[in-house]
Amino acid sequence: MQKERAQWSSHISFIIATVGSAVGLGNIWRFPYIMGKNGGAVFLLTYLLLIAFICVIPLCCELAIGKKYKKDTVSAFYEINPKFKWFGWLCIITVLMIPCFYFVVGGWILNYIWIFLAHHIPPDFAQYFSSYSSEIIMPCVLTLLFLFMTAIFPYRGVNSGIEKANNIMMPLFALMLVLLAVFALTLPGAKNGLEFMFKPDFSQFNKSMILIALGQALFTLSIGMGAIITYGSYMKENTNIFKSAYTLIFFDTLIAVTAGVVIFPVVFSFGVEPTAGATLVFISLPQIFTKLPYPELFGVIFFVLLFFAAITSGISIMETAIASFIQNFHISRKKATVIVSIIIALICIPSTLSFGLLSGVKLFDKTIFDLLDFTTSNLLLPFNTLLICLISGWFINSFTREITENLILKNVFSILLKFIVPFILLLVLIYGLK
Numbered sequence: 001m002q003k004e005r006a007q008w009s010s011h012i013s014f015i016i017a018t019v020g021s022a023v024g025l026g027n028i029w030r031f032p033y034i035m036g037k038n039g040g041a042v043f044l045l046t047y048l049l050l051i052a053f054i055c056v057i058p059l060c061c062e063l064a065i066g067k068k069y070k071k072d073t074v075s076a077f078y079e080i081n082p083k084f085k086w087f088g089w090l091c092i093i094t095v096l097m098i099p100c101f102y103f104v105v106g107g108w109i110l111n112y113i114w115i116f117l118a119h120h121i122p123p124d125f126a127q128y129f130s131s132y133s134s135e136i137i138m139p140c141v142l143t144l145l146f147l148f149m150t151a152i153f154p155y156r157g158v159n160s161g162i163e164k165a166n167n168i169m170m171p172l173f174a175l176m177l178v179l180l181a182v183f184a185l186t187l188p189g190a191k192n193g194l195e196f197m198f199k200p201d202f203s204q205f206n207k208s209m210i211l212i213a214l215g216q217a218l219f220t221l222s223i224g225m226g227a228i229i230t231y232g233s234y235m236k237e238n239t240n241i242f243k244s245a246y247t248l249i250f251f252d253t254l255i256a257v258t259a260g261v262v263i264f265p266v267v268f269s270f271g272v273e274p275t276a277g278a279t280l281v282f283i284s285l286p287q288i289f290t291k292l293p294y295p296e297l298f299g300v301i302f303f304v305l306l307f308f309a310a311i312t313s314g315i316s317i318m319e320t321a322i323a324s325f326i327q328n329f330h331i332s333r334k335k336a337t338v339i340v341s342i343i344i345a346l347i348c349i350p351s352t353l354s355f356g357l358l359s360g361v362k363l364f365d366k367t368i369f370d371l372l373d374f375t376t377s378n379l380l381l382p383f384n385t386l387l388i389c390l391i392s393g394w395f396i397n398s399f400t401r402e403i404t405e406n407l408i409l410k411n412v413f414s415i416l417l418k419f420i421v422p423f424i425l426l427l428v429l430i431y432g433l434k
């Protein structure tokens with residue numbers, strides 16, 4: 001007999017868990033450095049417009065598919081039309097590829113927590129980071145440890161694992177972020193940092209910025225992989241899709257902007273270039289911590305915060321695959337968690353090693369890590385999102401009724417869903433392929 005589908009115990013728990021999925025490395029690690037590289041305030045403005053008017057459409061679609069079918073991603077697409085089952089599996093393949101860079105970074109975070117906790121702070125983080133990430137044993141062990149710590153929660157189930165983890169970690173995360181923001185605002189470079197973030201210099205605007213902002217917006221909202229379909233499938237019947245989507249967007253953006261409010265004042269106060277890129281958080285920032293009165297304290301708070309952000313997203317990544325494995329292979333949650341963990345471990349190891357032992361293994365001039373990051377973020381994500389919009393708009397009968405009852409909104413939504421958003425996503429895809 002089919003067991004009754006799990007349900008979030010309250011609307012707040014649903015919102016916290018979904019925000020937990022959305023808020024992750026994308027907000028704290030990726031957003032500030034992408035914004036730094038792409039002109040600050042103009043990028044932020046572009047990003048806000050895109051997320052509020054474009055990305056909200058696929059976000060609503062995923063929530064509505066979850067709510068309507070109450071199934072895992074693969075079964076939901078099968079139910080829409082059996083010929084879309086392959087697409088459900090493509091979403092699962094995509095979500096399984098994300099840990100190849102996400103959990104590797106998770107392992108680095110664990111290492112940084114350890115070095116700050118144990119007072120093993122290296123004098124030069126640039127040198128330290130490059131020698132650590134090219135080691136063989138420790139990065140692999142820590143990637144696997146991060147995987148293990150993440151897997152515990154879906155293993156325990158939706159309510160006693162996933163929901164509890166989010167309900168505890170997300171408020172702690174928010175508290176730490178606020179503490180760091182208050183501190184950052186007292187620094188001498190705060191004014192310059194805030195100006196960089198909020199005072200647009202329109203000469204910096206260019207069209208590639210739009211596409212980068214859109215890719216980032218999809219990634220940060222966990223769209224295009226079935227994660228939101230899965231979390232949406234546990235929501236209560238009377239949940240309002242539009243309201244939930246905008247609540248999620250509000251918190252996700254608030255947290256990304258607050259992360260910027262922490263990082264840019266610090267960066268400007270210590271004369272580091274905001275354009276430092278991916279290493280901003282692992283080299284520039286920890287180097288700055290060593291110059292503060294209590295480096296260990298700042299180091300631990302910042303990297304534990306990053307850890308909470310990463311693990312709550314990691315949980316949703318795993319749950320998306322686990323839910324589909326349970327349903328489609330008729331296995332228990334525990335068995336599905338073990339199998340998904342083994343698959344992730346097998347694909348994470350070569351990616352972890354691509355900074356050292358396997359650094360010479362390249363395809364299209366990219367290491368395994370870069371290739372997986374590029375393929376998922378720049379190609380699969382926009383491609384899957386495009387298909388989610390097309391399937392929802394063209395293949396589900398009166399789909400907009402799931403979203404809203406308001407006639408004008410329904411029509412606007414329908415035009416955006418069927419024509420405008422797919423067209424924009426197609427542009428992103430073509431640009432990603434260049």
Ligand code: PFF
Nearest residue numbers: 022024025026220222227313
């Ligand atoms: N939204 C997460 C972030 O911004 O870090 C990343 C993510 C989570 C991607 C969950 C995919 C997913 F299924």
